[in-house]
Amino acid sequence: MGTGTKAFPSDVSLPAQVKALATILDYEFGKDTQVDIAGFSMGGRIGLAAACLLHGRIRKLHVTGVGLQTSERAQVHYHAWKELLRQENLQGFAWSLLMSSYHASFLLQHQNHLVSWAESLSGSHMHKPQGLLALLEQTHNPEWSVENMASQLPGTCKIHLVVGQNDQMASLGSVQALSAKLNLSEDLLTVVSTCGHAVPMESPRIWRNSILQFLDDA
Numbered sequence: 083m084g085t086g087t088k089a090f091p092s093d094v095s096l097p098a099q100v101k102a103l104a105t106i107l108d109y110e111f112g113k114d115t116q117v118d119i120a121g122f123s124m125g126g127r128i129g130l131a132a133a134c135l136l137h138g139r140i141r142k143l144h145v146t147g148v149g150l151q152t153s154e155r156a157q158v159h160y161h162a163w164k165e166l167l168r169q170e171n172l173q174g175f176a177w178s179l180l181m182s183s184y185h186a187s188f189l190l191q192h193q194n195h196l197v198s199w200a201e202s203l204s205g206s207h208m209h210k211p212q213g214l215l216a217l218l219e220q221t222h223n224p225e226w227s228v229e230n231m232a233s234q235l236p237g238t239c240k241i242h243l244v245v246g247q248n249d250q251m252a253s254l255g256s257v258q259a260l261s262a263k264l265n266l267s268e269d270l271l272t273v274v275s276t277c278g279h280a281v282p283m284e285s286p287r288i289w290r291n292s293i294l295q296f297l298d299d300a
Contacts, residue, residue: 095221095223100131103132107139116138122147130231144244149253176201182251185284241270243264243271249278
């Protein structure tokens with residue numbers, strides 16, 4: 083969603099993305115087959131929406147970088163991103179995305195790559211400002227807030243949460259609040275130290291092992 087050279091869909095809301103996901107699952111695994119999902123950031127919220135809408139089809143859900151409520155810092159970033167995308171300033175959007183997603187130590191460690199990363203994000207023909215803007219506007223609304231989805235999740239869906247200790251977008255406190263609302267045990271919340279929002283990229287081994295252990299557990 084938000085990518086490609088063809089016209090983007092008019093509806094990129096969470097329910098629309100769950101519908102698209104269900105079509106893929108039907109094709110790949112057969113209709114109504116139970117599956118496990120790992121989702122990061124927006125992917126995690128799509129996973130939560132899928133668990134709510136697909137009526138018991140999601141067996142296990144591993145969610146990274148999703149808190150119960152949107153942090154004040156994240157709200158500021160969303161506002162800035164929308165303005166940058168309205169101006170079709172993909173370079174500014176790319177830099178803002180990098181600054182908000184990664185821990186400062188990670189950015190310093192890879193400072194020689196930052197310009198090329200930003201240019202790759204902003205220069206790719208795969209990223210269209212209109213599609214990205216529609217994605218931001220349509221996937222953040224009260225009806226499909228994380229808090230509302232958490233109240234609707236079926237009890238049969240097992241959930242594991244992961245958060246970077248220094249996440250600006252989904253704060254540690256907000257993810258802990260989501261864990262409390264879902265009545266998760268301590269072992270179903272993984273906090274990754276010295277890490278920002280982009281846990282899968284900053285600490286890929288820890289993230290991968292968390293998924294594998296969660297999927298292996300009965």
